[in-house]
Amino acid sequence: MVLPAWWQVVTPHKDIREKSFTEAVFAADLGDVLSATAPEEYRDPRLFFAKTYLTAGLKNLARNVLERLTSGRGDPVIQLQTPFGGGKTHSLITLYHLVKFFSEINHIEQVKELTMGGGFTGVRVAAFVGTSADPVKGKTPWGEIAYQLGFYEVVRDHDVRRVAPGKERIKEIFQKSGPALILIDELLEYIVKANRVEKVERITQGQTLAFLQELSESVAASEKTALVLTLPASILEHYDEEAEKALAQLQKVSGRVESIYVPVEGMEVYEVIRKRLFEDPGDQKVHRLVAEEYLKLYQGLGTEVPGEVRETAFREKVERAYPFHPEFIDVLYERWGSYPTFQRTRGVLRLLAQVVGDLYERKVTAPLIQSALVNLSSLPIRREFVKHIGNEYDSVINSDVTGKAVRIDQEIGSEYEKYGIARGLATAVFLYSFSGAQRRGVTLPWLRVALLREGVPSTIVGDAVNKLEESLWYFHAEKHVYSFKNQPNLNKVITDREETIEESQIREALSENLAKLTKEGSFEVYPWPREASGVPDNRRLKLVVFDPALKEGMPETKAFAKELLEKAGATFRIYRNVVFALAVDQDAYAGLKGKLRRYLALRDIAKDTSLSLAPASREELQAKLKQAEKDIPYQVINAYRHVGWGGNGGVVWRDMGLPPTGEGSLTGRVFRYLKDEKPILSSITPKLILEKGMGQDEEEKSIREIYDIFLKTPGFPCLESEEVLLKAAREGAEKGVFGVRIGDRLFFQEPLLNPEPESLVVRPEKAAEEKKSSSGKPEEGGETTTGGTEGRKEKPGPEPEGSPGGKKEKRPRKVVIKASVPWDKLSYIVTGVIKPLKTSGTEPEITIEIKAETPGGFDRTTLDSKVKETLSQLGAKIMQWDEE
Ligand SMILES: Nc1ncnc2c1ncn2[C@@H]1O[C@H](COP(=O)(O)OP(=O)(O)OP(=O)(O)O)[C@@H](O)[C@H]1O
Ligand SMILES: [Mg+2]
Known part of the structure; x- marks a missing residue:
């Protein structure tokens, strides 16, 4: 079912729709009502009641006052004490209008509900508002009250001399006036203001307190009079110690006869908000429908969301808070409201007016207004938050919420972009991160409540939160509670540190890793040679590990590989077939570099004792460092995945692909690959010796020479060692593929144990012929020759095959070369x-x-x-x- 967007159901007041409201609209001021300078919604009783929600506290208060004024029963002195912006003044204005304009408004539904058939006819009302009063030149509280009741003369002298009139004078006024309601707002502000003027004015404090006491007692003693007085629940920061003392005294004085009324309680705040922000509350049935759908959504999610939102009672909460999600109001009222500067109901109203104005203007489609939808890039909205927590949070929002999180949405696209998932979650986490009290941060289940709505896939949340955790700088996750702090988190420390890591450090770390990974294996390893001459020209198998600047596929890399296989410095390379090149993969190397950079940053941070990291962050750091240490060898092997060697038509490059998990040796991996892919052979057939190792016209050739042919000729298989040939020679002689001559003795179609590198391979035709012609001669003939004797002696000898030091090589003493040279x-x-x-x-x-x-x-x-x-x-x- 597609639910309607909230703005299709309810209509905000005009000034909110047009974003033209002023802060005064949410600051009820009794003084301005008295002087007729207040905004219309407070000044005009009709408008006032239209925008007033009759809370239980308000009804209770009005009825009590009515009772007291008409029958003399009920509480004579009522103290309203709430946090700032809790609805105290609004309550006083309600009473003021009720008494003052009763006959004009007694037909209004709200008024009827409040008075329940009774009325305030014939009651006088007087109000003293500390903020509007002038403590130096204006009337004193007693002067003002007597004046408004019409009996100023009774206390004129006291007013002029600024001394409290005493109970008798006050009672006299009440006797003269008949039923009277006294309203006092902002008395503490009055005292604070007076104290600030001049020290001599301190007298005002004493006299005011004395008056309040006298007034309370007189009211209690006089029939049909009531006093309603407000006090802040706490002291604002700009108040001093004096003010604190004054408040304590005010509480003491008025406390003797007080009854405390709470103007706005519990869920009532939802209704108050609705009244003040929306001119048309819309169709109740739709509210219910939306509430039901949300409940269904939560019940479907099971334990993914908190139990509280899955209970049927939650549906009523949603209905009452409509078009807001109760989660959103609660976070404002309970968390932000605990900052004295936030001013509870007023703060919530002001903020919501901004939020509603913004979402209405942009016509953001959503059935309810949830935390995740708050637009923190709107300056007025952001200001409403930041002013309570410090300007440094502006940069936190810029960096993470409206910066990185938005980029995550854009980069991932699809649902992320459509619903602003990362941004919404970051916004919600921000809202839940602050509180004047202890509770801070939010868990995953509540984050789901703050974000999910019809259409938003629920499975995305966990993944998105991980993404935030990975990339945001001020985002902290401690024991599954997410919050923003002005301290950068470990990720930020790491990214910062990464920026200080030099290219040379990365190379050094890579080089260290390479050394470890190439320790074992059958190759001589040459890491990062600058020139071809750095790699000697000999028979041994060589793995030349290219500098990472020479990446696979780059022209420079190809050129260097070609040079390396053709030349050994100024001379031509002879043993071309034993040189293997290894180069990094462009992409994999970029990844490896990032990993090395991160590893080095982590290592630096771990060593940095001057850094103050939370213990949880330290632990996380150690875990990350360990993981990086473990990952890097694999990443190095993965990056060095292109192997090159000399083929028929130049250098052949092959991508070895992803290494198997757990691979721990680079040389081992390359060697295995080359053997699997055949450029390196550990055994050959005897036939290959004839085919590749001997020219058409060559009848006899030493094994060493044949070996050299293999080592020298690109495109030929590379033999793992000379032993490969010796083995094939043994097999060849035995099977008669060719003969092998050791000294003077020719072995053909017979077992041969120990051929040597100097032994000669004899073409089979020649070997057969020789055997035939010598078959008449006695076999032993051979034995008389030195070579034969040696050959014989060797056979049972335990000498290890191919041992270089085992036999004396026959070394030519003289060479005469005649060569035609280009x-x-x-x-x-x-x-x-x-x-x-x-x-x-x-x-x-x-x-x-x-x-x-x-x-x-x-x-x-x-x-x-x-x-x-x-x-x-x-x-x-x-x-x-x-x-x-
Ligand atoms: N019952 C209500 N119906 C509609 N609006 C209300 C109601 N109660 C309070 N408000 C509104 O909430 C806002 C804050 O209330 P109010 O100014 O009365 O608080 P306060 O306790 O007097 O604050 P302060 O401590 O700052 O004097 C005002 O805009 C007021 O009009
Ligand atoms: Mg007030």
Whole structure:
């Protein structure tokens, strides 16, 4: 069922609709009523009663006064004591109009209800209002009251001399006047004002108190007279100690004969509000319907909402508070109302007038006005709150409620944006966060009540509150009670600290983590080399971990990988097939950086002893730090997920994807991946040795040379170790895929235990032929050769296979190289060939052979002045110079 919006049912008063009301409209002032300067709704008795809700207290008061004035029974002296803005003055004005204009208004329903057939005919009324009276030049309270009753002469002298007249004079007035009602409002304010003028005026306080006592006693002693007097329930901040004493004395003096009446009690405030804000309360049936639907909503939610709102009695509450949700009025009345400055009913009325004006103008569609709908970006509304709690909360609202929460709604879109979920919740939490008393903050069940209405998905609340908790700065969650404070919460401290973390710290932390994650495994690890020369050129398996600045997919990354696989500094890389590159994923790295930054911030904060954090926040901090420490290794592994190696047509890059949970080693993961995906092999078939390791025309080749072919040739499988080949050689010899020659002994189609890197692989045709031709000779022949003997001896030997120190390598003592070299690569010959030879031997002897041809013929200058001259300057010995 689609419920009507509240503004389709009730109509606010014109001044509220048009937002033209002034604060005076919610400040009943008896003085202004007397002087006819009050707003019409207070001055005109008809309008006044139209906007007055007859509370039980008001009825009780009026009837009591009536009784006293007409029959002499009932309380003679009545004290109204409520918090500020509790309806005291309103009660006095009610009595004033009733007595003063009775004959003109006795037909009004409200008046009839109050007087129940009785009447105030022939009663005089006099009122003294402390705020309007001038304590220096104006009449004294006794002068004013006597004057209004028409018997000023009786106390003229006392008034002029400003001394209390005494009981006898007062009784005399009452005797003369007949039934009389005395109203006194703001007497404390009068005394405070007098005391402030001059110290000598202190006398006023004493005389006023004396008068009040005399008056109370005279009223009690005189038939058909009544005194109604108001007192604030507490002292305002701007009052001093004197005022406090004065209030205590006033209470004492009037307390002897008092009866206390409470003008507005419990749920009555709902009706008072309705009367004062809406000209047309709308159809009662609709109120009931809406109340029923809300009750159904809550009953459907079960324990997600407080038990109180699921009870049938709550329906009546909703009905009576319509168009407001009682939750909203209660938070204002009970929590905000406990600030003396908020002024209870008046404060609530003023605030609601602003809220109604704002929602009416914007035609916000909602069946009831709930806390979550309050628009804290409206300045007048915000001011009504902030003035009680301090201006610093302006920045809290700006930052969190109208700032971050609104952004959450916009970013998430859908329901969040449609209903303003995050903003509404933040607003409600704000409203529930403050109280002049102890109770502060709100629980999830009550937050649901403050936010949920027809259409709003209830399941969203928990998630949305988590989002607020994650990103708002002043939002605190302690033991499942949410509130705003002007102290930033841990999140804010963390975000602030994060801003101070330098890029270099992040790199350092990453580097530390990388070191731990690459400790184990089959690779030699080279973290973040700046140049290709930083990675040596040898047979060992290498994992080159790229600097995170070189992210996967970037041109610089591709270029560096290419350089790395092709060159080892100035020389060309020989062992290209053992180099693997590892680069970060752009997105995953961004995430990792954020995590590292957070981790470093947390670590800093944890160490910072000067920071005053609540114990709960400290605990939370430790928990977060622990979690971050645990998460980061995984995140590092996740970021370094692109592995590259040399393929046939250049570098191949692969995304290893999300690492499995619990992965604890980066090198381990890469190695496993490469083995699974085949670039690294831990076993091969013997056939592969023939196919890949030997040229068509090669009949015999050492295992070491074949191994080198695999290590050098991009696109070939990378063998995990030389042992892989030795194993395949054993198998090949045994199965006759090829022969293996160890020394002079050839193994073919027979078991072979320990091939060595120097052993030769012999093509099967040749091996078969050799075997055939030697089959006539005695087998032992081989044994006489040294190689054979060695081979034999080795067989049962316990020597570990492939042990590098186990056997002496046969090392050539001399090399003679004749090579044809591309002319433009000559400089590499110096760095890559001559220098290494020189470093490990004596000075090499270099002879170069140059053949140059040109169809047009070389000119003599080139040959003589350039070529010959240069050679002789270099100290070269020209051994041959032929020209054709
Ligand atoms: N029964 C009522 N019906 C309608 N409006 C009411 C009623 N009682 C109080 N109000 C309104 O509530 C507001 C506050 O009441 P009022 O000014 O009488 O409080 P107060 O106790 O005199 O406050 P203060 O301590 O500041 O003097 C006023 O706008 C008043 O008109
Ligand atoms: Mg008042």
